[in-house]
Amino acid sequence: MNTTRITALNYTTREYFKQIYKHRHIIRSLVRRDLKIKYSQSVLGWTWAFIQPLTALIIYSIFFRYVFDFQFDKYPYALYVLSGILPWHMFSQNLHQSSGVLLSEQELIRKIAFPKFILLLAKSFVSLIELGFGLVLLLTYLAIQSGITWNILLLPCIVLINLLISMIIPIWISQLSVKKRDLLHLVPYLVNFGIWLTPIFYTIENTPKLLSTIIYANPMTGITMTYRWVLFGDPFPLEALISPTLCIGVLLLPGIVLFKNFDKKIVDHI
Amino acid sequence: MLEVNHLSKSYNRSEVLNNISFKLLSGDIVGILGENGSGKSTLLKIISGIVAPTAGDVRYVGQLSSLLEIGSGIQPDLTGEENYYLKGELLGLSRPDLKNRIGELNQFTELAPWMNHPVKHYSDGMYMRLAFGIALTLEADIYLFDEILAVGDTKFQQKCFETIINLSQKGKIIVLVSHNITELERYCNRFIWLKKGEVREQSDSPQVLDRYLRDQLMGSDPNKILPWQHASLAFSQLSITNEQGEQRLTNTNEIWFAAEFQILKPLSVFNVTMHIQDHSGLPIFSISTSTSAGWIHEKKPQNVKLSTFVESGFLNAGTYTVSFYIQIESRVFQLRNLFFLGVSQSESDTQSHLFSGKIRTNFQWKQL
Numbered sequence: 001m002n003t004t005r006i007t008a009l010n011y012t013t014r015e016y017f018k019q020i021y022k023h024r025h026i027i028r029s030l031v032r033r034d035l036k037i038k039y040s041q042s043v044l045g046w047t048w049a050f051i052q053p054l055t056a057l058i059i060y061s062i063f064f065r066y067v068f069d070f071q072f073d074k075y076p077y078a079l080y081v082l083s084g085i086l087p088w089h090m091f092s093q094n095l096h097q098s099s100g101v102l103l104s105e106q107e108l109i110r111k112i113a114f115p116k117f118i119l120l121l122a123k124s125f126v127s128l129i130e131l132g133f134g135l136v137l138l139l140t141y142l143a144i145q146s147g148i149t150w151n152i153l154l155l156p157c158i159v160l161i162n163l164l165i166s167m168i169i170p171i172w173i174s175q176l177s178v179k180k181r182d183l184l185h186l187v188p189y190l191v192n193f194g195i196w197l198t199p200i201f202y203t204i205e206n207t208p209k210l211l212s213t214i215i216y217a218n219p220m221t222g223i224t225m226t227y228r229w230v231l232f233g234d235p236f237p238l239e240a241l242i243s244p245t246l247c248i249g250v251l252l253l254p255g256i257v258l259f260k261n262f263d264k265k266i267v268d269h270i
Numbered sequence: 271m272l273e274v275n276h277l278s279k280s281y282n283r284s285e286v287l288n289n290i291s292f293k294l295l296s297g298d299i300v301g302i303l304g305e306n307g308s309g310k311s312t313l314l315k316i317i318s319g320i321v322a323p324t325a326g327d328v329r330y331v332g333q334l335s336s337l338l339e340i341g342s343g344i345q346p347d348l349t350g351e352e353n354y355y356l357k358g359e360l361l362g363l364s365r366p367d368l369k370n371r372i373g374e375l376n377q378f379t380e381l382a383p384w385m386n387h388p389v390k391h392y393s394d395g396m397y398m399r400l401a402f403g404i405a406l407t408l409e410a411d412i413y414l415f416d417e418i419l420a421v422g423d424t425k426f427q428q429k430c431f432e433t434i435i436n437l438s439q440k441g442k443i444i445v446l447v448s449h450n451i452t453e454l455e456r457y458c459n460r461f462i463w464l465k466k467g468e469v470r471e472q473s474d475s476p477q478v479l480d481r482y483l484r485d486q487l488m489g490s491d492p493n494k495i496l497p498w499q500h501a502s503l504a505f506s507q508l509s510i511t512n513e514q515g516e517q518r519l520t521n522t523n524e525i526w527f528a529a530e531f532q533i534l535k536p537l538s539v540f541n542v543t544m545h546i547q548d549h550s551g552l553p554i555f556s557i558s559t560s561t562s563a564g565w566i567h568e569k570k571p572q573n574v575k576l577s578t579f580v581e582s583g584f585l586n587a588g589t590y591t592v593s594f595y596i597q598i599e600s601r602v603f604q605l606r607n608l609f610f611l612g613v614s615q616s617e618s619d620t621q622s623h624l625f626s627g628k629i630r631t632n633f634q635w636k637q638l
Contacts, residue, residue: 006319006328029359037347111336112360113319264322267315268281 008264016115016260023114030122035129049133053089057082064201072203075232076145079138083231084200084224086134091166091220092191093127098170099187102178106270116263117256120170124163131159142231154230158223164252165219165244171255175262178269198224204240219244271295272317272412272443277326279312286312288467289326294460296411296441299434301454303447303482304464310447313464314414317445332411337401346390350381350400353389357404371407378429379403399426406433412443431457451479452550480589483549484610498605502535503598508609510592513579520616521587521630525580527557529594533569540569541597542576546611549589554628560597586630587615587622 011019039045061078064070072080101119102109109116135155142148169190177184198220204212215221222244225237277290287309294300304310315321317328318336344353354375358368376382379399389397405413413434434444434457448454454461461478463471465485471478498505507530512523519525527544543558557578559565592609595602615622 003329003331004319004334006316006323008323008325008327025359029356033345033348033356036352037345041347108360110315110320114360267321 010261011115011263013257013260016117016263019115020117020121023118026112026114026118027122027125030119031125031129034122034126038126046133049130050137052130053082053085053134053137056085056089060085060201070202074234076141079141079145079232080228081201082134082138082141083227084198086131086138087162087223087227088195088198088200088220089134090127090131090162091223092194093130094124094166094170095187095191097126098123098167099173100177100184101170102174102266103181103184103270109267109270115260116266117259120167120174123170124167127166128159128163131162135159138231149233151230151233158226158230161226161244161248162223164248165223168219168247168251168255171252171259175255175259175266178262178266194218194220197221200224216240217243219247272328272330272445274313274317274328275326277313277316277323277328279309279316279321279324286467287316287323290464290467290469291326292462292469292472294443294445296443297438298460299438299444299446299458300460300462301446301448301458302462302464303449303451303454303479304470305486308464309467310464311416314416314445314447318414330412333409334412334414335405335408335410336414337405337416344389344397344401347388349388350385350392353400354385354404354407358408363408371409375403375407378407378433395423395426402426402430406430406437410442412445413437414445416447417449450550451483455479479549480612483589484612496608498603500598500603502533502537503540503596504532504534505594505596505605506530506532508592508594510609510611513582519611519613520619521585521613521622522582522616522619524582525585525611525613527576527578527580527592529576531574531576533571533574535571537569537598539567539597539599540574541565541567543595543597544578545593545595546580546585547591547593548628549591551591554585554590583619583630583632585613586625586628587613588628589613590628 039048042048044051057078061081064081065077070077074080098120101123102116105119108119139148139152173183173187197215197218199207199215204215204221204225207215216239222237222240222242225234225240228234229236272294274290274292277287278285279287290309290313302310302313312321314336316323317330318334345356348356351372354372355365355368359365372385376385379396379402381396381400381403384392384396389400392400405415431453434446438444446454446458455476458476460474461472461476462469463478463482471481496505496508507528509528510519511517511526511528512519513526515526529542529544531542533540541558541560543556543560545556546554548554559576560567590611590613591607592611594605594608596605597603
């Protein structure tokens with residue numbers, strides 16, 4: 001039988017990942033719970049996972065195409081929008097769900113011992129599954145429209161990077177908002193502004209210089225453009241990938257380390 | 271085996287636990303007692319790994335299952351069965367494993383027809399049965415229960431305790447936190463008394479419970495309440511002795527009570543009633559002046575000395591409290607838990623095993 005030892009010491013990084021692995025079943029049941037509560041308590045059930053991106057697609061496409069008269073002719077505009085909405089949806093879902101997860105799951109934190117990073121992981125898995133539904137929709141459309149190329153094998157890589165980027169802000173906000181909640185109030189603004197600072201509906205070539213610099217600084221720009229490189233053979237967005245790379249190196253990894261060191265103290269503050 | 275070594279915990283520099291150490295062996299049913307704020311819950315939370323200690327450590331072998339509050343982690347939107355799986359999985363059990371054991375849960379909770387309904391439609395009693403059932407059905411080596419035995423009907427409580435004893439016979443460690451001293455006394459083989467974050471006493475003998483109660487009820491000193499002063503009356507003294515005037519009381523002694531009052535103003539009604547309660551506050555019997563022969567309840571200013579006694583062999587060994595209700599005119603003043611009464615087992619008493627309960631009578635059977 002295994003011996004457990006509980007001390008005041010912080011986890012080492014190795015220990016922390018070991019603990020996360022050991023408690024991986026929690027991720028599974030949290031994801032199952034979230035999906036069940038979200039989808040199995042509605043008449044349409046899983047159909048909602050498709051309806052959400054579809055309605056967004058239809059509304060935005062109609063607006064840009066017919067109201068703003070936006071010109072786009074490389075491939076169907078709907079595909080262009082969809083390939084932007086899906087990664088963005090994962091990003092905003094994580095932002096919404098994970099940023100306050102240490103507070104929204106405080107009942108669990110007070111009752112069960114586990115590494116709290118699992119809560120963030122569980123939320124990202126939910127968003128990952130939803131992205132999966134969206135991608136099925138997109139790939140079906142693409143297959144009918146123009147066929148799928150071998151590039152699709154790169155899709156899992158970009159999905160993973162998309163996921164990592166989506167976790168960065170929640171990792172910081174979740175731990176910083178345990179004591180004071182100010183940062184949580186920023187989340188809706190980040191989502192509302194962010195969607196316009198990402199080339200989801202427009203193309204980056206048509207934007208003024210100053211604005212395009214800001215758009216390039218947004219890591220989701222690189223992500224969106226990489227999806228389009230993989231899916232539609234758009235040019236490889238080398239410039240746009242600088243920001244996501246920096247974000248992962250400078251914000252994600254230190255964020256995880258800080259989170260790990262804060263882990264045992266979280267329960268004392270909620 | 272569960273070992274706690276020099277455990278301390280402080281929040282914002284205020285100390286909640288200070289240098290706690292103890293060791294539990296398999297088969298132990300341990301009662302942790304202490305007043306509110308003594309650190310019991312924090313201790314259990316540290317043992318379950320939910321709260322990190324400030325210093326010291328906890329070691330244990332095997333799996334730990336804790337039910338720190340009724341309904342912990344139960345999701346109202348999910349069904350009883352889904353909740354069972356969720357909780358089981360959170361504790362690291364596999365789904366097939368849980369599936370095998372669901373019959374056991376249903377047998378324990380008697381909730382089988384309800385298992386497919388959302389928990390939010392459960393009554394409080396069903397909710398509690400589910401929570402407790404889940405905690406007990408999930409196989410572990412150490413079980414922690416915090417203040418959960420006070421709820422539920424008697425039948426279900428009985429069932430819980432039977433299960434707890436079964437678990438202990440299988441070599442599991444059970445840690446109970448409860449304010450119900452009677453229950454602790456009945457089921458635990460070890461007691462740890464926490465006071466202000468420190469282990470005040472730990473022992474295998476239930477006498478800890480008596481000392482804990484005395485401390486609880488009296489604030490250690492009965493003279494804090496006496497003398498009791500009122501505009502028209504002072505209650506200056508109460509003494510409790512055996513028939514020889516000694517402090518030591520056993521169940522074969524007479525127990526003598528002597529109370530002294532000073533009446534300061536003329537009173538049209540003055541009555542004194544003494545209530546004897548057991549340690550859980552359950553009334554055992556009362557002795558009142560208003561039903562005493564020859565008592566005149568109109569009093570001029572004077573000193574009044576009252577005395578009464580309980581026959582030998584009437585009160586069984588145990589811990590009791592003495593309360594006085596004093597009636598002055600139409601008002602009744604309640605002086606609760608004035609005195610702590612410890613009656614010990616007399617060595618000359620060989621028949622105590624024949625008598626259960628708090629009092630012993632000599633009612634007889636007659637063969638017809």
